[in-house]
Amino acid sequence: QVQLRESGPGLMKPSETLSLTCSVSGFPINSGYYWAWIRQSPGGGLQWIASLYYTGFTTYQPSLKSRVTMSVDTSKDQFSLKLASVTAADTAVYYCARAVGSAPKYLDFWGQGIPVTVSS
Amino acid sequence: QSALTQPRSVSGSPGQSVTISCTGTASDVGGYDFVSWYQQHPGNAPKLLLYDVIKRPSGIPDRFSGSKSGNTASLTISGLQAEDAADYFCSSYAGHFSVFGGGTKVTVL
Numbered sequence: 001q002v003q004l005r006e007s008g009p010g011l012m013k014p015s016e017t018l019s020l021t022c023s024v025s026g027f028p029i030n031s032g033y034y035w036a037w038i039r040q041s042p043g044g045g046l047q048w049i050a051s052l053y054y055t056g057f058t059t060y061q062p063s064l065k066s067r068v069t070m071s072v073d074t075s076k077d078q079f080s081l082k083l084a085s086v087t088a089a090d091t092a093v094y095y096c097a098r099a100v101g102s103a104p105k106y107l108d109f110w111g112q113g114i115p116v117t118v119s120s
Numbered sequence: 121q122s123a124l125t126q127p128r129s130v131s132g133s134p135g136q137s138v139t140i141s142c143t144g145t146a147s148d149v150g151g152y153d154f155v156s157w158y159q160q161h162p163g164n165a166p167k168l169l170l171y172d173v174i175k176r177p178s179g180i181p182d183r184f185s186g187s188k189s190g191n192t193a194s195l196t197i198s199g200l201q202a203e204d205a206a207d208y209f210c211s212s213y214a215g216h217f218s219v220f221g222g223g224t225k226v227t228v229l
Binding site for chain 1: 158165168171214220222223
C-alpha cells in the first residue's frame with residue numbers, strides 16, 4: 001500500500017520560505033507516477049500547487065509558479081516543496097499525493113496533511 | 121476563488137440518491153474526460169472516489185457514479201448511507217494545470 005507522509009514546520013513568518021518534505025513508502029518513487037503537492041485553505045478549497053516526475057521534470061500552478069520549487073531525492077524516496085515569500089494567504093493544510101499525469105488527471109494516494117500557519 | 125463551481129451543500133435521507141454538479145468551461149471539464157471526485161471526512165485527507173469521469177478505484181462502492189455533459193460533470197450517490205456524510209470535491213485536468221471545485225457538503229438527514 002502506498003503511504004505518504006508530510007513533514008516540515010507548522011508556523012512560518014511572512015516573507016520566509018516554506019520547506020516541506022514528503023516521504024513515500026510502499027511504492028518506489030521512480031516507478032512511472034508523478035508526485036504532487038496540494039493545499040487546502042482554511043475556507044476548505046483545494047488547490048493543486050505543483051507536480052514532479054522522478055527525473056526532475058516539474059509542472060507548476062501558474063499563479064504560484066514564480067514562488068514554487070519542487071525537487072526529488074530518489075535515494076530517500078522523498079520529494080520536497082519550497083514556497084518563497086509566504087504571506088498569510090499561504091496558510092493552509094499542505095498535502096502530498098501520488099498523481100497520474102503532470103498536471104494531475106487524478107490523485108490516488110494522499111498523505112495525512114500538515115497544517116502550516118503564516119503569522120507574524 | 122475556485123475554478124469549478126459546485127453547490128455548497130446537498131442533503132438527502134438514507135436510501136435516497138443525491139447528485140452533485142461540477143461546472144467548468146470548455147477549457148477544463150468540457151475539454152477533457154479527466155474529471156475526478158474526492159470524498160473528505162472531517163480531519164481526514166481527501167480520498168479518490170472517481171476518475172476519468174466514470175471510473176471507480178478498487179474498493180469504492182458502485183453506489184458512487186459519475187457522468188459528464190458539456191461543461192458540467194456530476195457525481196451521484198445512490199442508496200445514501202450515514203457514512204456518506206462528508207465534503208465532496210471535483211477536479212478537472214485543464215491542459216497544463218489542474219483545477220478543483222469549491223466543495224459540496226453532503227448531509228444525510
